[in-house]
Amino acid sequence: MKFLLIGITGKMGSGKSLFSSFFKKKGIPVYSSDERGKILMNQTEIIKKNIIKHFGKDSYKKEKINKTYLSEIVFKNPSALKLLCSIVHPWISIDFKNWIFSVQKKTLYVIKESAILFESGSYKECDIIMTIISPIEKMIERIIKRDNLNENQIINRLKNQISNKKREKKSHFIISNYTSVTFLQKKADKIHELFNKLYTNQYGKRR
Secondary structure, eight states: OOOEEEEEEESTTSSHHHHHHHHHHTTOOEEEHHHHHHHHHHHOHHHHHHHHHHHOGGGEETTEEOHHHHHHHHTTOHHHHHHHHHHHHHHHHHHHHHHHHHHGGGOSEEEEEOTTTTTTTGGGGOSEEEEEEOOHHHHHHHHHHHHOOOHHHHHHHHHTSOOHHHHHHTOSEEEEOOSOHHHHHHHHHHHHHHHHHHHHHHHOSOO
16 A cells, blocks of 8 residues: 655654654554664663673663663764664664554555654655754753753753754755644644645545
């Protein structure tokens, strides 16, 4: 069956998960690479062994991924992030393909949400890419509430993520998350209508 694969990305704290949730409420399947990656890192033994081998035993705490420890390493060192991606991404790719197989017959398009859509190379699979951008003050505010990090830690991590300028060059839509949740939701509504039209134009009559 034909379907459109939509990629959603953005810096940490930009609001990409919130934006994705609006589509999920409309019945659109959403695959969160970040969430599935955490699950796979906790449940897949070969991933565990390779992470411990390259990043040390402190990468896991009580059999669970030590997100704080690992994040401190990979968000300060692009090479370390690349290494972690090489360990985890092949398994995310398999997991995503299995997920696609289970949902593709039920929808006109699916969404793959990933903070490292470009770094992992996943963007190459997408028909359309959307990048969410937000003021740094807003991102810092959201991350402090969500992850209990201090401002310096957040700024350092944001600096080591791919720039919005680079993301925008490879994106079809730039979504500004500058104002209210309601405003962001209205953008999602309009884009949902557009994707339905794109599907009809590209593949013919809707299922």
